[in-house]
Amino acid sequence: MTAADLWSFAPEFWLTALAVLMLVVDLFSGTGRKLAVAVLGIVGTLLVLIPISTMVAWSPRVIFYNAVAVDGFAIFFKILVAVATALVILASIDYFRAGNRFEGEFYALLVFMAVGLNLMAASADLILLALAIEFVSLMSYVLAGYLKTNEKSNEAGLKYFLFGAAASAVMLFGFSIFYGLTGSTNLYDIAPKLAQVSPAALWLAVGMMLAGFGFKISMVPFHQWTPDVYEGAPTPVAAYLSVASKAAGFAALIRVLIVVVNPQQLNWVLLVAILAAVSMTLGNLLALPQRNLKRMLAYSSISHAGFILIGVAAYHGNFGTPGLLIYLFGYTFTQLGAFFVATLLGQQLGSDDIPAFAGVAARAPIPALLMAVFMLSLTGIPPTAVFFGKYYLLSAAIDNGLLWLAVVAIVNTVISLYYYAGVIRAMYIMPAPSTAPLEEPPALQVALGVAGLGTIIVGVYPQPLIDLARSAVLLLKL
Amino acid sequence: MLSLIVFLPLAGGILILFLNKASEPLMKRVALVASSASLLVSLYALTSFRIGSGAMQLQEVYRWIPSIGVNYHLGTDGLSLPLVILTGILSVVSLIYSWRIDLRLKEYLFLFLLLQTGMVGVFLSLDFFLFYIFWEITLVPMYFLIGIWGGPRREYAAIKFFLYTLVGSLAMLLAILIMYFNATPHTFSMLELIRQQPLSGQPVLAALAFWGFFLSFAIKVPMWPFHTWLPDAHVEAPTAASVILAGVLLKLGTYGFVRVSLPMLPETFKQYAFFVAILALLGIVYGALVAMAQTDLKKLVAYSSVNHMGYVMLGVAAAAGAVGDPALAGAAATALNGAVFEMLAHGVITGALFLIVGVLYDYRAHTRGVDEFGGLWSALPQYGAVTIMAMLASLGLPGLMGFVAEFLIFLGSFGVFPYLTAVAVTGVVFTAGMFLWTIQRIFLGPLNPRWAALPDMDLRERFALVPLAALMVMFGIYPKPLIDMINAAMTGIVTALR
Numbered sequence: 001m002t003a004a005d006l007w008s009f010a011p012e013f014w015l016t017a018l019a020v021l022m023l024v025v026d027l028f029s030g031t032g033r034k035l036a037v038a039v040l041g042i043v044g045t046l047l048v049l050i051p052i053s054t055m056v057a058w059s060p061r062v063i064f065y066n067a068v069a070v071d072g073f074a075i076f077f078k079i080l081v082a083v084a085t086a087l088v089i090l091a092s093i094d095y096f097r098a099g100n101r102f103e104g105e106f107y108a109l110l111v112f113m114a115v116g117l118n119l120m121a122a123s124a125d126l127i128l129l130a131l132a133i134e135f136v137s138l139m140s141y142v143l144a145g146y147l148k149t150n151e152k153s154n155e156a157g158l159k160y161f162l163f164g165a166a167a168s169a170v171m172l173f174g175f176s177i178f179y180g181l182t183g184s185t186n187l188y189d190i191a192p193k194l195a196q197v198s199p200a201a202l203w204l205a206v207g208m209m210l211a212g213f214g215f216k217i218s219m220v221p222f223h224q225w226t227p228d229v230y231e232g233a234p235t236p237v238a239a240y241l242s243v244a245s246k247a248a249g250f251a252a253l254i255r256v257l258i259v260v261v262n263p264q265q266l267n268w269v270l271l272v273a274i275l276a277a278v279s280m281t282l283g284n285l286l287a288l289p290q291r292n293l294k295r296m297l298a299y300s301s302i303s304h305a306g307f308i309l310i311g312v313a314a315y316h317g318n319f320g321t322p323g324l325l326i327y328l329f330g331y332t333f334t335q336l337g338a339f340f341v342a343t344l345l346g347q348q349l350g351s352d353d354i355p356a357f358a359g360v361a362a363r364a365p366i367p368a369l370l371m372a373v374f375m376l377s378l379t380g381i382p383p384t385a386v387f388f389g390k391y392y393l394l395s396a397a398i399d400n401g402l403l404w405l406a407v408v409a410i411v412n413t414v415i416s417l418y419y420y421a422g423v424i425r426a427m428y429i430m431p432a433p434s435t436a437p438l439e440e441p442p443a444l445q446v447a448l449g450v451a452g453l454g455t456i457i458v459g460v461y462p463q464p465l466i467d468l469a470r471s472a473v474l475l476l477k478l
Numbered sequence: 479m480l481s482l483i484v485f486l487p488l489a490g491g492i493l494i495l496f497l498n499k500a501s502e503p504l505m506k507r508v509a510l511v512a513s514s515a516s517l518l519v520s521l522y523a524l525t526s527f528r529i530g531s532g533a534m535q536l537q538e539v540y541r542w543i544p545s546i547g548v549n550y551h552l553g554t555d556g557l558s559l560p561l562v563i564l565t566g567i568l569s570v571v572s573l574i575y576s577w578r579i580d581l582r583l584k585e586y587l588f589l590f591l592l593l594q595t596g597m598v599g600v601f602l603s604l605d606f607f608l609f610y611i612f613w614e615i616t617l618v619p620m621y622f623l624i625g626i627w628g629g630p631r632r633e634y635a636a637i638k639f640f641l642y643t644l645v646g647s648l649a650m651l652l653a654i655l656i657m658y659f660n661a662t663p664h665t666f667s668m669l670e671l672i673r674q675q676p677l678s679g680q681p682v683l684a685a686l687a688f689w690g691f692f693l694s695f696a697i698k699v700p701m702w703p704f705h706t707w708l709p710d711a712h713v714e715a716p717t718a719a720s721v722i723l724a725g726v727l728l729k730l731g732t733y734g735f736v737r738v739s740l741p742m743l744p745e746t747f748k749q750y751a752f753f754v755a756i757l758a759l760l761g762i763v764y765g766a767l768v769a770m771a772q773t774d775l776k777k778l779v780a781y782s783s784v785n786h787m788g789y790v791m792l793g794v795a796a797a798a799g800a801v802g803d804p805a806l807a808g809a810a811a812t813a814l815n816g817a818v819f820e821m822l823a824h825g826v827i828t829g830a831l832f833l834i835v836g837v838l839y840d841y842r843a844h845t846r847g848v849d850e851f852g853g854l855w856s857a858l859p860q861y862g863a864v865t866i867m868a869m870l871a872s873l874g875l876p877g878l879m880g881f882v883a884e885f886l887i888f889l890g891s892f893g894v895f896p897y898l899t900a901v902a903v904t905g906v907v908f909t910a911g912m913f914l915w916t917i918q919r920i921f922l923g924p925l926n927p928r929w930a931a932l933p934d935m936d937l938r939e940r941f942a943l944v945p946l947a948a949l950m951v952m953f954g955i956y957p958k959p960l961i962d963m964i965n966a967a968m969t970g971i972v973t974a975l976r
Binding site: 361376381383387394395398410413414425428429470 | 618640651
C-alpha cells in the first residue's frame, strides 16, 4: 500500500473523522445549541471537495487489494454526495429549531451515511459493496425513524427496515451466486469469467441483485416503501434518501451491470427498459391522486427512477451514462429544493397537504417562486436542470434505437405536469386563507437559494457538468 | 442586435421583480419601456436588413454547449422579422391595455415580459435546442396569465392549454432528436439541417419526424381537430393574454410549418400535403360555422381564429403539394406569401378584435352576449367604427389587410389544389356572414336602453386600438413593402425545395 493509495481514500477518512469530531462537539453543547455541530458538518463536508478535486484528473486505479475503485465515476458521486449532505444539514438546522435532544447525532449520522454512499459508488468488490449498502441502510433506518414521539416516523423507520432487510438478503443471495459461478468477488475478475456461465444461473443472479439495487433506487416492483417512508421520515431525511441514497444505488447498479454482465450474453437491456417504462408509468399514475406533498414527491421520485433507468438501458454510446449522471446531478438540486420548500411550508403551515398551500405565493413569494421553478424543472420544462437531464436521456434512448421507450417517457412527462402544476396551482391560483407573511428561517433560505441556483445554472450552462460526466464515464471500465 | 430584441423584455421583467411592491406606476413604466425598447430595436433592425434578400441576416452565433453541438444562433429573414415586429407591437399594445390591471401587478408584468422574450426568441432562433427552449418558455407565462387573471373557469382552461401544448412540444422534441441523430455531423443548426436533408433517404424516420413536428405545430395553430383547447383558453384568458395568444402564439405553429416542416422534410410533407389541406379546409368551414352559432362574442372571435388559421394552413399545404414540380413553383411562392401575410393580418386584426371584446366586457357591460346588445353604434360611435372596421378586415373586405392575404392564398392554392380551393372560397361566405350578422346584432337596430349610459373609448383604449386600425388600412391599401420582404424569404424557401 502506497501513500497515493492512502490519499485516494482521503475523502472517506476525512468524513469519518469529521463525523466522530461532530459527536465529540455534540457532547459538549447543550440541547438547542447544536448550531456548532451543524456548521462543523457543513464546512467539513464541503472541505472534502478539496481532496476530491485533486483526484479529478487522475488516471483510474484500484486500491486496497482491488476492492475500491478510484475513478472518475466514483469521484463524480463523491462530489454529488458532498453537495447533497451539506445542503441537507443546512436545511435541517431550522427543522430542529424547536429543540431535539438528539439533534447533534442527527448531523453526525448524515455524515456517516455520506461515507457509506461514497463507498457504494466506489466499490469494485461485491463484499465491500454489500457492506457499504448495509451501512447506508442502517443509517437510513435510524434517520427515517428519528422522531421518536411521532407515530408516522416510527412507522417509516420500521417499514424501511423490514423492506430493506428483505431486499438486502435477496441481493446478498444474488451476490453469492456470482461468487459460486466464478469463484471471485471482484467485479473486474468476475466479468471475464462469466462468459462460460449458463444463462439461467446468470439471470437468477442478476434478478436477485436487481432486487437490492431496485430497493435503493425505488424502482417498481421494489418501491412500496417509498411513500410511507418519505411521508413519515423527517422531511430533510426524505430529501436525503430521495437524492443521495438513490444516486448511490444507481452508481452501484451501473457499475455492476455494465462492468460485469455483457448484454450480448444476457439481454438485460430489454429487462431494464421494461422496468424503466413500468416505474415511470406506475409512479406517475400513483402520484396523480396524492394530496400530501411528500407522498406526491415520493411517487414522483419512483417515476424519476424509471426515467433515469433509461440511461442504464441506453448505456451504449455517448449519451446514456453521461445522461444518467447529468440527470442525477440536476435532479439532486431540484428535488432537494422541493423538499426544502416542503420543510418550510410543513413547519409554518403545520400541514403537508397540497391544498393547505393555497395562496402561499402572496405569503412567501420567494419560496413559492422557487417551488414553481422546481416543479417545472421536475416536469422537464427548460431551461432547468431536470429538463437537461431528460433531454440527454431521451437522446440516449433514440441513439440506442429505443424509440418506444422515448415515447413512453414523453407521455409520462405530460402526465407528470398535471400533478406538479397542481402544487403551482395551489400556491398561485387558489385564494389564501390568510395574508400574514410566513416566516422564512435564514438557513433554509440559503439552502433554497443554492438549490434554486443549481437548478437554473445546470439548465442554462450545462457544459462543465457534461465535461465532468463524460470524463467520469470514460474511466468507468478502467 | 437580435439578442437585444429577445432579452430586453426579460431584463425589464427581472428589474420589476426587484422593485418595491408599492411603486406600481414605476413598475408599469419599466414594463412599457422594456417592451417598447424591444419593439424599437426590431424596427431599427429594418434599417440594416436587406429586404430583397432571401438569406438569413443579422446572424449571431456563439458556442453554447459544444459537446453536443448546441450553438446560440439567432438570425432573421423576411419571414421572421415581420413576425417579430408584430410581436413587439401587440405586446406594447397589450401592456397599454393592461394599464388598469391592479391584481398582483408585479407578477403580471413579469410574466408578460417573459412571454414576449419567449415568443421573439422562437422566431429568431436558428438552433433547434434554443428554439425548443424558447418554445417551452412561452407556455409557462401563458399558463399563469390564464390561471391567475382569467375568467371563472380559468384553472381548467389554463391546465388544458398547458397539457395540450406540452404534448405537442414533447413530440417535437422527439422529432428534433431524430433529425439530430441522423445528421452527420450531429447538429442542431436549422440551416445546416435544411442543407443536409438528413432524412431524405429514410421514409419511415422522415414520416415519424414529420408527424412529431406536425402534432406540435398543429396543436399550436390550432388545426382541426386539435383546436379544442383554444375556445376554453380564449374565453377564460384576460383580454391582453387573449390578444397575445391569438395574435402571436398561434403563429408559432404556422411559423413552424413554414420554417421547419416545409424546408426540412419537403418530400414527406408533399406526401401528406393533401391530407393537411383537407384538415385546413375542415378548419375553415368548421371554424366559420361554429363561430356563427356562438352567442358569446369572445368565443365567436376565438372560433374565427380557427377559421383564419385554416386559410394559412391551406396556403402552406398548397406550397408543400407543389414541392418537386417546377411548373408550380410560382403558385407555391404565392400561396406561401399569402400564408405569411395572413399570419400578420390575423395577428393585427384578431388582436384588435380581442381588445374590442375586452373594451366592452372588462370595464363597461361585463357581458359578452352578442344578443344582449343592439344599436350600440349610436351610443359608442368611435368604438363602433373601430369594431366594424376590424370585423370587415377580418372577413376580407378589399382595401383592408385581410383581403390581400386571402386573395394571395387562394390565388396560389388554386394552382395546386383547385377543387379544395374552390370549396375553401365558399368559406369566405360563412366568415362574412358571421361577422356581418354580429355587427348587425350588436351595433345596429334599436339601442338597448340598458347600455345608453356607457362611455365611449378612453385614452388608454384609443392608444391600444388606433395603431392596429391604422396598420389594417395601411397594409390593406399598400401591401407592397411587406410583400416584398416576405416574398424574398418565401422565394428562397421555394427555390431551395427544387
